[in-house]
Amino acid sequence: MPESGSTFRERVRTWLEENLRGEFAGLRGRGGPGREHEAFEERVAWERHLAAAGWTCLGWPAEHGGRGASLEEQVIFHEEYARAGAPAKVSHLGQELLGPTLIAFGTPEQQRRFLPPIAAVEELWCQGYSEPGAGSDLAAVATTATLEGDEWVLHGQKVWTSLAHVADWCFVLARTERGSKRHHGLSYLLVPMRQPGVEVRPIQQLTGTSEFNEVFFDGARTPREEVVGEPGDGWRVALGTLAFERGVATLGQQVGFRRELRALTDLAESSGAARDPVIAERIARAWLGLEVMRAHAVRTLGDSSTGVAEVSKLVWANWHRSLGELAMLVRGAAGLVAEAEPYELDDWQRLYLFTRADTIYGGSNEIQRNIIAERVLGLPREVRP
Template sequence: MKLAFAPELKAFREEAAGWLETALSGPFKAIRGQTNQVDNVEERRAFEQAMGEARWSVVGWPEEWGGRNASIAQQVIFAEEYARAKGPPRVGHLGVELVGPTLLALGTEEQKARFLPDIAQGKTIWCQGYSEPGAGSDLANVKTKARRDGDRYLIDGQKIWTSMGMISDWCFVIARTKAGSVGPKGLSFLLVDMDQDGVDPRPIRQMTGEAEFAEVFFDGAEAKVADRIGDEDDGWKVAMALLGFERGVSTLAQQMHFRNELDEIVAIAKRNGRASDPIIRQKIAKAHAGLKIMRYNALRMLAEDDGGSLSGAAFTYKLYWSNWHKQLGEIAMDVLGQEGEIGLIEERMPSLPTMYLMSRSDTIYAGTDQIQRNIISERALGLPREPRGA
């Protein structure tokens, strides 16, 4: 099976590849190939703004909001070229890939005009205020409260595992606006300015030494009623629509990043002789086949997209990639051997031990494997719901 793009897309690919090569070998050379989410923030903000100015930041958005109105095929091509050029992780990705598409689909015209230009131009970094100490995979159990006071909400509560919470300008927050409500009812979807009294982000240090995540405390923080997406007490619908966009074209960029990691593992195996080990060869071949399957399923998922609603293929995606990537981390350590364990590796190789450590969490965050299997069985297959406690 071979998938190919139409010949008329060649010019688009060449334009994207040329711009990325010029930018990442010139003014942004220092951040090329970077894997850490929060290092070199100012340089990466500048890169986001350069992408926005060239209309590469949000290629799939309408032209009126800073995009190129690119087709799915063009968006896939750009995602592939970005990863192939070893572009750094997008510090603006939560705005570009999640809250931006949600605003396009569900926001008012005033909200679009207020927020979309700054997202497209790389001027704002967003974080996600979903998980709490007692509400991770069980998102409907959130306890953060937002009390309405005239034209604003006053927010009290705590969010945790907030990616880039220490460097973000805005946060989209799920909070309980109906007193006494439980579960998915009585929640609202609020856009919150992080630069205000009453918002206190605190870094969470990971075992890799990085602090990509933060816990965020809200103590009387304000959110404007005008900055609520959707109806009051009906934010669950918005929150679920946003998660649908999480399985969009960005998955192809993720896979190209996986491809780069696998290629690096293969290169090391050839160099240090591990490629002659039949068990290692078998593991690498299995990883290669698994990545191909992941790509074909992602393309099928995109072909079935209907504006944010999850297709049958999309329900399986997170469960599949997280387990594949976790196994890839183990292969990396097998190939590196003792060098990987003690850190005595070539200067350009430290990303693989870090990837191994980070991949241990892949099957936990954004819904554990157990939760993903429940979602597949109940929502995709229509099986009876798992019995819940009283």
């Protein structure tokens, strides 16, 4: 008889309670956007502990090393993981983006080579999409890859590449057909990061940390067979990856949002800021917005229709940015002073500064609205040069 949702939830909750102890006890709440530098090696060890117990790659089919979990079970796991305060994952890009992409589009040889070390957290991945002239406009990428004998040779630059400084591999969208434009002539390549011809330069953020990077390819190489899909078919594969980006993990993300809002509400009440009618109304609106966000996520779970992911991104990004602004309003003048020298920030200052980027990374608001307008509502396309 299949396990009920409540039984599965209790099993997940019990396992997390029993394992977030001892050497892992200090990892609760560590990592995440703007804090990826925190306890990095310890978080890798924690994820390998998860992998050994079969708690990574839940949605992957069992034949590819996953758990074959249902959507309900995946949602439950992400919710309980967030409620337990378990540390942010370091292998998200491999497990949630590249792995499903290889399962959908990869060759059997690619699946055998790359899926096991992703599931075991033995190899970490980064995403080589955005470029200085092609941020959210992915079809404008200019990085090239030329086939020379049995190898692709890459030249170009990627930017805003999360965790590139610790990644072993990068899935790269590159132009492989000379003279091609927009989404034509692109290929999806798997490129090793630790080789001559790859330079990673950290980008210092407003938070003072550097989880984003510039990546320069100057003659970097990867074997001919490490193209996912056919050469020139990279646009279709890249869109497939983006479709996996906003999956069930967003419900776990919302548990974290709820925790942040609850803590901010407690701060407003203890400091007396909640007596200000403007702040009280903003807090109430934030609670309502969170409920709307969850209702939308539950209603569209598993729906891959054009526009669903874009609406989801718009909703959570704008809500979270507003929460950062509300935090500064609650803090008042004290929020303008760093916690300690030279630039030590408290959690609310870090939240405010990092959430300024929420409406940009992962597809800017402008691009999300264009997609909804053009592909869902059928409005005229934006004039492009």
